Amino acid sequence: MVNRLVGPAPSIRSAIRLPSIRVLGDFVKKAGTGLAERDIPDYELLYFPDGNGSVYRVGERDFYLDQPCFVVTRPGEIHxxxxxxxxxxxxxxxxxxxxxxxxxxxxxxxxEGPSVIPYEGELLASMMRQIMTIAHLKPDKLQERGSLLLLTLLAEIQSLADEDEPNPAEAQRLPPQVQKALDTIDLSLSDNLTVDGLARMVGWTPEHLSRSFVRHLGMTPKETIARRRIDRACQLLLYGQMSVKEIAYAVGFGDENYFCRVFKSSKAITATEYRAKHYNPRFGDLAPAGEGESLYPANRVFFGEQS
Incomplete structure (x- = not known):
């Protein structure tokens, strides 16, 4: 006997508290025009794909939209x-x-949130265009699919406003010297890597290399080396049968105890506990892979919140 559901399946919207889309569009305004002062009863998210001489004024502050950006207007703001x-x-x-x-x-x-958030990437712009596409082709799905996309888009813009991750466009346009240093780190994790040595290799001073790493990656060269060593150690713990001591030496730690302290500080559990918690035999079938062009490394497992 086959059990059948009675009545329509519940919608995503009924299960999640989502924004309610009121009106949306994609406009091209004539040169020299504008929008007089107003306030609105709802929220408005805008995306300006091209920087130019336009000015957004909210309250007593002017924002020059001279680069691609998102603009957020809240209920009651005079703009x-x-x-x-x-x-x-x-x-x-x-x-x-x-x-x-x-x-x-x-x-x-x-x-108190930000009014203008610069963004030169493609992903978030594509998400906003997809909402427009749904409104055009599947208007009956706008409040379900479109609202879910809108919530995701807002969360990603929030991360840009918090500056807790690099702009994808910036991450993909690393200076050649920084990229060369990163490639050297990845190929030489078992070696005695130093900031001075990396700087000499790329033709910069250690100070300039450190400033560039912080600007483009959000961490110093020394922090980058440590993070990539721990990331590689996580790979080896999941994909192979090397002992913790062998892994420590393989990723450039000359002392197993020091490696264990750094690993626990980074992952909040010991290397042995990490292997016991996350190891799966199927990971042993993975073939070596280069880093590629994505913002995340290949052959890596990312774990969310664990129960």
Whole structure:
């Protein structure tokens, strides 16, 4: 006997408190036009794909939209636009309510949140265009699929505003010297790597190399070496049968005890506990892979919250 569901399946929207999309569009405004002062009863997210001479004014502050960016306007904020005087200005916009959504979970949408968030990548822009596509091709799915995408988009913009990860466009345009240093680190983890040695290899001073690492990667060369050594150790713990001592030496630690302290500081559990918790025999079938062009490494397992 086959059991069948009675009635329609519950929607994603009914299970998750999502934003409610009110109106959206993709406009190209004539050069020299603008939008007079106004306030709105809802939230508005805008994306300006091209930097130009347009100005967004909110309260008493002017923001020059001279690079691709997202703009967030909150209910009651007095704002206006003065579009570029020489060229047409394109922008995508979404007005939405947050009637059932806990706004406290996204500081971006609170009154003290940022108004303009620069962004030169493609992923988030594509997400916003996909919402427009759903509205055009599947309008009956907008409040389910579109709202879910909008929530994800807002969360990703929040991460940009928090500056807790590098802009993908910046990460993909690393200076050749920084990329060369990273490649050398990955190929030489078992060697005695030093900041001075890396700097000499790329033709920079140690100070300039350190500043460039912090700017583009958010960490110093020394921190980068340590992180990549621990990441490689995690690979070896999951994919092979080497002992913890052998792994410590393989990733450049001359002392097993020091390796164990660094590993636990980084992962909050010991190397032995990490292997016991995450090892799976199928990982042994993985073939060696280069780093490729993605922002994440191949042949790595990423673990979320564990129960």
């Amino acid at each position: 206006s636009y003065r579009y570029d005087s020489q060229h047409p200005t394109r922008h995508l916009f979404i007005h939405f309510w947050l009637r059932a959504f806990p706004v406290s979970s996204l500081p971006l949408l609170q009154p």
